[in-house]
Amino acid sequence: MDFKRDFPIFKQRPELVYLDSAATSQKPQIVLEAENTYYEKLNSNIHRSAHFLAEEATLAYEATRQTVADFIGAQKHEIIFTRNATEGINLVARSFGETFLKKGDEVLLSKMEHHSNIVPWLQLKEKIGIVIQYLDIDENGQFIFDGSQVTDKTKFVSLTGMSNILGSIPNLKPIIAAAHTKGAKILIDACQLAVHQSIDVQQLDADFLVFSAHKLYGPTGVGVLYGKEGLLKKIPPFLGGGEMIQEVFEQSFTPADIPHKFEAGTPNIAGVVAFKAAIDYIRQISFDEIQKIENELTTYALEKLSRLPDLTFIGPKKAENRGPVISFTMQGVHPHDIAEGLSQKDICIRAGHHCGQVLMDAWGLPATARISLAFYNTKNDIDQTVKTLEEVHKYFT
Ligand SMILES: Cc1ncc(COP(=O)(O)O)c(C=O)c1O
Structure with missing residues (x-):
């Protein structure tokens, strides 16, 4: 074919x-058409106006959220749309990190992480004094892990599901299990993995998982952050503004419920709508x-x-x-x-x-x-x- x-x-x-598809994939015709059709037939801002056009645009946007949730075995409200995977990791480092981590706590990464899964943690280190540890990598691109790298001090683990440098798909299972035994939370950077195999966040038992639409045959400017419902409810919003609030007063505000509390401002509506066409396309193949x-x-x-x-x-x-x-x-x-x-x-x-x-x-x-x-x-x-x-x-x- x-x-x-x-x-x-x-x-x-x-x-x-x-x-160079690991940098960004090419886009199928149906994704381009979906984005065009959105602008030709539905263009309107979502979640705010009461008119029919806004309602249709909102439905289309939320339909992608359901499709993404089904794609990775999550619940709809556990899916947050960001600009890209990088923003998803920053959101977790800030919102989770600044709430639950303190000076001296350890975050475990690996030496083959993308800068997007290193720099946000280094920024957190500068801000609150966490300690960053790294798993070494063997010549086959697998993590060198014998259990000892996850200790009582390890509070967060953030690892790639597939290396963008080496192409290797590391075995995450023993690390996720070890992290959870110690009460640490784990984020999987599935930017590359999500493009090549199906993911089930329940089976994986990931606490957070991120990927970008543009590597998955979708448009640029759309990222996905999955988070377990209980955790998303406990962490504060990352960005403030319209859409993410329930009420605003002169001196305070109350955030909206998940997922909206993490989606401040007008999102990439057309991109999100077109991303559904990309997922439908690859699921069909x-x-x-x-x-x-x-x-x-x-x-x-x-x-x-x-x-x-x-x-x-x-x-x-x-x-x-x-x-x-x-x-x-x-x-x-x-x-x-x-x-x-x-x-x-x-x-x-x-x-x-x-x-x-x-x-x-x-x-x-x-x-x-x-x-x-x-x-x-x-x-x-x-x-x-x-x-x-x-x-x-x-x-x-
Ligand atoms: C493994 C991995 N993580 C994170 C990223 C960052 O993705 P984005 O630039 O879409 O946020 C990439 C992009 O190359 C990647 O390959």
Whole structure:
């Protein structure tokens, strides 16, 4: 099946080989249409006006909330729309962190977290003096965890469900269990994971979980924060303004109930409405099918790349316990030169530290080149990339 047909950018740019879906995915026609249709037929502000148009827009916005809740096994009011995953993590670090954490309490992260799951905790450290601890990472991109890293001092654990640098899918279960045994809460950064496999927050027993619509074939400017009902009720609003209040007086206010208390101001209504079309689209294809395609492409890419001279994979070398994200270096060619050389042949990959400087420093790497695949990619995309990589290697060595 040629899924590229569903994505207008490949019609507009037939030469495009897009291998940067971990940064942001391309958007299918139905998502673009949903956003357009919203503006053409429903455009109105939500949750405030009593007129029919506002009511229809509100219904469409809330329908996405239900779809997202069903998508990850949550209750509707446990889903909060943010601008992106980064904002969701900031919300938790501030609202939960400033309420329940105090000087000396430990927050456990891993060395392969995205900066979005490090900097908000460093900011909290500066503000209230928490202590940040890190799990080390083995060469397969798995957390090095034997239980001892979660102690009585650990009050919060915040970990990725899939590494955007290495592509690895770490085993979260023992860490979540250990955290809960000690009474610590856990946030899962599912930015990459949610794109490649179905998630059930009940089964996972995550207290908080975040992801961004734009990596999941939806529009930019929409993020999802899931939080357990009891916890969301206990923590204060992150931003103040319209929509998030019940009553406002000269000297005080009372916040609205969840989820609205966390959605201050006019949200990205059109983006949220269109995100429903993206989720419906991938559910229709099914994660079984998506995984089948992506596993086959990953296996193929690993095999082809491994034949290139001077190429070293950074992270797992096999297709198991991973998503379709492959980092590598090439001796004698800087990753930026690799990306530039590929770009000249219409091939988009990412080079740099991938917002993962802590891992890069720990592993003594200045940068890597990263290929990230989606189910719309083809073996031909990989063949073209490998052929161009051969040329780039020849040119520089
Ligand atoms: C693992 C991971 N976490 C967090 C983020 C941040 O996502 P956003 O920029 O959409 O907030 C990304 C984006 O690359 C990511 O890959």
